[in-house]
Every structure is written in C-alpha cells, then in structure tokens.
Amino acid sequence: MACRLCEVACITEHSKSKDTLKAYKKENPAPLSRTLVEEIFPGLSVSVMCRHCSDAPCIEACFTSAMHRKPDGRVIVNEPKCVGCWMCIMACPFGVIKRNQYTSPLSPPLEGGEVGGVKVKLSSKCDLCPDRSIPACVEACPNKAMVYEDRG
Amino acid sequence: MAKKENMKYLIIGNSAAAIGAVEAIRRNDKGSPVTIISDEPHHVYSRPLISYLLAGYVTKNKMFYRDENFYRDNNVETVFNKKVTGIDTKKKQAILDDKKRINYDRLLIATGGTPFIPPIKGKERKNVYAFTKWSDAAEIIKISTSPIPSLQKRGVRRKAVVVGAGMIGLKAIEGLNAIGIDVTVVELAPEVLSRALDKDASRIVQRKMEEAGVEVITNNEVIEITGKGNVANGVVLRDKKKIKCDLVIIAIGVIPNTGFLKGSGIKINRGIVVDEKMETNVKRVYAGGDVAEALNMLTNEKMPIPIWPLAYRQGEIAGDRMSGGSLVYKGGFPMNSIEFPGAPTISIGIIDPRGEGYESLIKNDSVNGNYKRIIIKNERLVGAILVGADVDRAGILTGLIKEQTPVTSFKDKLLDRNFGFVHMSREHRREKLEKPI
Numbered sequence: 174m175a176c177r178l179c180e181v182a183c184i185t186e187h188s189k190s191k192d193t194l195k196a197y198k199k200e201n202p203a204p205l206s207r208t209l210v211e212e213i214f215p216g217l218s219v220s221v222m223c224r225h226c227s228d229a230p231c232i233e234a235c236f237t238s239a240m241h242r243k244p245d246g247r248v249i250v251n252e253p254k255c256v257g258c259w260m261c262i263m264a265c266p267f268g269v270i271k272r273n274q275y276t277s278p279l280s281p282p283l284e285g286g287e288v289g290g291v292k293v294k295l296s297s298k299c300d301l302c303p304d305r306s307i308p309a310c311v312e313a314c315p316n317k318a319m320v321y322e323d324r325g
Numbered sequence: 326m327a328k329k330e331n332m333k334y335l336i337i338g339n340s341a342a343a344i345g346a347v348e349a350i351r352r353n354d355k356g357s358p359v360t361i362i363s364d365e366p367h368h369v370y371s372r373p374l375i376s377y378l379l380a381g382y383v384t385k386n387k388m389f390y391r392d393e394n395f396y397r398d399n400n401v402e403t404v405f406n407k408k409v410t411g412i413d414t415k416k417k418q419a420i421l422d423d424k425k426r427i428n429y430d431r432l433l434i435a436t437g438g439t440p441f442i443p444p445i446k447g448k449e450r451k452n453v454y455a456f457t458k459w460s461d462a463a464e465i466i467k468i469s470t471s472p473i474p475s476l477q478k479r480g481v482r483r484k485a486v487v488v489g490a491g492m493i494g495l496k497a498i499e500g501l502n503a504i505g506i507d508v509t510v511v512e513l514a515p516e517v518l519s520r521a522l523d524k525d526a527s528r529i530v531q532r533k534m535e536e537a538g539v540e541v542i543t544n545n546e547v548i549e550i551t552g553k554g555n556v557a558n559g560v561v562l563r564d565k566k567k568i569k570c571d572l573v574i575i576a577i578g579v580i581p582n583t584g585f586l587k588g589s590g591i592k593i594n595r596g597i598v599v600d601e602k603m604e605t606n607v608k609r610v611y612a613g614g615d616v617a618e619a620l621n622m623l624t625n626e627k628m629p630i631p632i633w634p635l636a637y638r639q640g641e642i643a644g645d646r647m648s649g650g651s652l653v654y655k656g657g658f659p660m661n662s663i664e665f666p667g668a669p670t671i672s673i674g675i676i677d678p679r680g681e682g683y684e685s686l687i688k689n690d691s692v693n694g695n696y697k698r699i700i701i702k703n704e705r706l707v708g709a710i711l712v713g714a715d716v717d718r719a720g721i722l723t724g725l726i727k728e729q730t731p732v733t734s735f736k737d738k739l740l741d742r743n744f745g746f747v748h749m750s751r752e753h754r755r756e757k758l759e760k761p762i
Binding site for chain 2: 209211213219221224237253259261262267271324
C-alpha cells in the first residue's frame with residue numbers, strides 16, 4: 174500500500190537519537206533508509222531490502238573488505254574501511270545498497286586519524302537491526318507484507 | 326575426491342584471486358600446507374586502494390584486504406620479495422629468482438597484470454612511474470612531498486603528466502589532484518575512459534576533470550620524456566608540443582603477467598587460457614584473476630577481464646577445484662565502477678556494440694551530469710553505461726545481464742531512474758524477492 178512506514182522505521186532505527194522527528198529534521202548526517210519502497214502509483218508497491226545472500230556479489234566486489242559477512246550470516250559494511258567506490262552498488266542484483274555521502278561535521282578524529290569536516294563516501298545497507306530481535310521495518314509494516322524468517 | 330594428506334598447494338600471487346583460493350581451499354582441506362609467493366613485501370593489500378593512499382583518503386593501516394592474522398589463521402606460509410622466474414611442470418616445481426625451487430602438487434598462477442609501458446624515448450628516467458602497486462604510490466608520495474630545488478619558490482605547484490586517461494590514469498589523476506599537484510593527461514583516444522564509456526558519457530567525466538583543474542589532451546601521445554641528467558623534467562607530444570613536469574605516470578593499461586611462463590608448456594593466448602575449472606592445459610596447474618583468460622559469458626569468447634570481483638571468484642573456483650571441490654566458472658563479463666569526484670560512472674557488459682542486432686536506449690542529461698545508456702540484444706540486456714545519479718541501483722541491471730532475462734515487457738521503463746522490480750512481471754518479482762537465496 175506504499176505507506177513507506179518501513180522506511181520511516183529504518184531511518185529512525187539507524188538515527189543517533191532513535192527519534193523519528195529528530196532523525197528527519199535535526200541529524201547531520203541525515204540517516205538513510207536501508208529499505209526501499211518501489212511504487213507504481215496507484216496500486217502496486219513493493220519494499221525491497223538486502224537479502225543477505227549466501228553467495229553475496231557485494232562481498233566479492235568489495236576490494237577493501239569493508240563489505241563482509243558476520244559469523245551469524247549477516248552481510249555488513251565495516252564503515253571505517255569503506256571508501257565509497259560503489260563496486261557493491263554495481264554488483265548487488267537487488268539494488269539495495271545506497272550511496273551515503275555527506276560532509277562530516279567537525280568532530281573528534283574518526284578512527285584511523287581522519288579529522289572531521291571531510292567529505293565522507295560510504296555504502297549503506299541493511300544490517301538486520303542488530304539491537305532488535307525483529308527488524309524495525311518488519312515490526313512497522315501494518316499490512317504484514319514484510320516477514321522475518323530465519324532461513325539458516 | 327583427491328587424497329589430501331601431504332597435498333602441497335602453491336599460489337603465485339598475493340591479491341584477490343590468491344585470497345579467494347586460500348579461502349576455498351580451507352573450506353575443503355583444513356590441514357595441507359598452502360604457500361603463497363609474492364614479489365612484494367606486503368601482507369595482502371588492495372591494489373585499487375593505492376590511489377586512495379596517494380590522495381590521503383586512506384591511511385596505511387587500511388590498505389590491507391584481510392586482517393593481520395590471515396596467514397596464520399589459514400595456515401599459509403608466505404614467501405615474500407621473491408619473483409618466480411619459471412615453472413617446471415614435469416618436476417612440479419616453481420623456480421625462484423634465487424634459483425630455489427618450491428614443490429607443488431597443485432599450483433595456482435595468480436600473478437595479475439603488469440603495466441604496459443610503450444617504447445617511449447626516455448621512459449627509463451627517474452621520476453617516471455607506473456601506477457599499479459603500493460611501491461608506485463609510495464614513491465610518488467615521497468617525491469610529491471619532498472622539496473624540489475627548482476620549486477623552492479612559494480606558490481609553485483608540482484606538476485605531473487599522466488600518460489593515458491583510462492581507469493588507472495583517472496585514479497592517479499584524482500590522487501595527484503587531491504594532494505595539490507597540477508596534472509596534464511595525454512590520451513591517444515579521442516575521449517577519456519574510452520574503453521569503459523561511450524562518447525557522451527566520457528564528455529561528462531572530462532568536463533568534471535577540467536573543472537577540477539586537470540588539463541586534458543586527447544588524440545595525442547607522448548613520444549619522448551625529456552630529462553635533466555637522468556631525471557624527467559618534461560614530455561614531448563606527437564604534435565611537438567612540450568610540457569614541463571616533475572613526474573610522469575604511465576597509465577596506459579595492464580597486460581597479463583605471463584612473461585615468466587615462457588617454455589613452461591602452459592598455454593597462453595592473451596592471458597593464461599583456463600577452462601571452467603580454472604585449470605590450464607597442464608593438469609594440476611590453475612590460473613585465476615587478471616593473468617587468466619577465462620570465458621566472457623556475453624561474447625562466449627575467452628578473454629582476460631581484469632576486475633576485482635572476477636579475480637576473487639576465479640581464485641575461489643580454482644582453490645575449490647584444487648582441493649577436490651566441484652565449483653564451476655560459468656563465465657563473467659566486464660564491469661567497472663569509477664568515479665572522478667563529482668562524476669561517478671558504472672559500466673557493465675558490452676558497451677561498444679559492433680555488428681548486427683544491438684539496440685541502444687539512451688537518456689542524456691549531460692547538463693546535470695547524468696547519463697544512462699542501455700544496450701539490448703535479442704530482447705536481453707547485454708550492457709549499460711551509467712553516469713551521475715543514474716549509478717544508483719545499477720546492480721539490478723547487472724543482475725538482468727547475468728541472468729539474461731527477457732526485458733521486452735518492461736523495456737520502456739529501463740531508462741527510468743526508478744526502474745525496479747515493480748516494473749517486472751509478477752512471477753519474476755516473486756521469484757526474485759520471495760525465494761530463499
């Protein structure tokens with residue numbers, strides 16, 4: 174039904190404040206949704222997100238090893254290693270990795286010694302909400318169009 | 326499955342294909358010794374990151390492709406700083422530059438590419454570099470940050486000439502530009518990135534380069550590198566134009582690094598010819614990565630496709646086969662993602678269609694730096710060129726190319742920036758989005 178509540182929930186979950194209003198209005202960098210609602214108006218919509226493929230083309234394509242698989246099976250971006258080359262975006266057959274680009278506000282040096290105020294280029298993708306038992310998008314879906322199953 | 330005790334695995338090379346092989350071997354065979362030989366001194370690092378190192382975007386500690394315990398955890402012995410000068414396939418030995426021989430039961434040749442240096446007069450002068458290895462970047466950084474007597478005057482910037490505006494050249498230029506070195510690039514073709522893009526897409530990238538202060542000279546070539554003493558101080562172009570510079574980077578391209586295999590009996594065409602097991606014509610000798618010539622599934626010909634994702638996969642398949650597995654290489658196709666700041670580009674598959682039966686759909690929004698071209702043959706997607714915001718969701722197109730799905734029913738939507746699963750048939754969408762993978 175194209176309510177996009179999954180996107181709202183995803184943005185909120187991946188914000189610093191975990192507050193929807195602050196996430197949308199105040200935070201810099203603005204958190205991105207890692208799920209994406211495709212829509213033909215009216216009548217047809219589908220929420221597409223990372224499938225954490227068992228044979229993941231994004232991992233194979235990543236030359237920094239930022240894109241990697243956790244022992245629990247999740248495919249995750251190790252952000253300090255990501256250089257924003259977009260190889261994973263080229264490789265992902267679901268088109269669910271996003272370019273995340275912002276100028277980082279002046280802040281304490283990041284890991285590795287970079288200082289704040291620099292242009293950041295990162296790939297952003299679904300991390301299956303590691304702090305939750307059920308991903309935020311699934312919980313937010315009023316139509317139960319999204320389900321969370323452990324397929325091993 | 327082969328008996329595994331005392332199986333000696335030997336890998337020549339230490340990059341994507343080598344690591345893919347080690348990881349596959351260790352899935353099948355935990356115990357047998359694996360040896361990696363490299364002519365470099367480094368723990369496995371990512372060669373594509375050298376331009377980021379030059380630019381200062383990454384620090385040395387982020388150059389590595391696997392963590393510092395990788396070799397130990399995978400029980401890999403490393404032989405660094407040694408060149409292999411030959412393979413004795415009868416005795417099953419690799420011969421090193423110090424005459425030492427290393428035995429193998431299964432050999433993987435993953436020696437990558439070597440820069441192609443044309444016979445330019447003066448190419449052996451100091452401060453003339455290729456740009457494919459960590460040591461290239463390190464030396465360029467060193468001379469870029471050390472004072473040059475003739476440039477002591479405040480405000481004089483160092484100057485580089487880059488020969489070749491292909492992918493390696495472009496990344497070198499980005500790195501040099503980022504650290505304040507003036508750059509002129511000289512390209513033989515009429516456009517930059519001529520092997521990855523088409524004319525209209527190239528023009529967008531060239532404009533971004535020029536806006537960043539890079540002088541772009543096309544349809545021309547460097548015929549001589551001049552010097553003061555032994556040190557490069559300029560170049561002479563075909564049209565006699567002279568350009569002063571402090572360093573020259575030759576970035577024309579790479580060719581498979583096969584020179585040491587002369588007389589080995591291993592079949593080489595453009596690269597080392599391999600089958601679907603990544604095995605060469607010599608049994609128990611495998612090849613993978615930029616050195617190999619494997620199947621291009623779109624043209625159905627074997628050719629080297631020197632890209633990271635295929636290097637890893639080919640190495641993985643070779644490693645699996647070497648250790649008794651049954652993985653099959655189904656072929657690959659070229660794809661590249663390269664960004665000059667402000668102009669991201671992705672090109673996939675066949676991008677310069679020649680011959681009958683191709684159809685191109687084009688959306689050219691060059692004013693805003695966006696471009697999308699879709700190339701179709703027999704109602705199937707075979708290629709795409711994307712620039713600017715159109716790179717988003719590029720992988721959906723890669724997927725359609727890989728699977729050779731007929732696109733007839735949604736052809737008119739392919740140029741939309743919002744093109745996605747919602748435009749495909751219900752069956753195809755459900756197949757893709759609901760089935761376990």
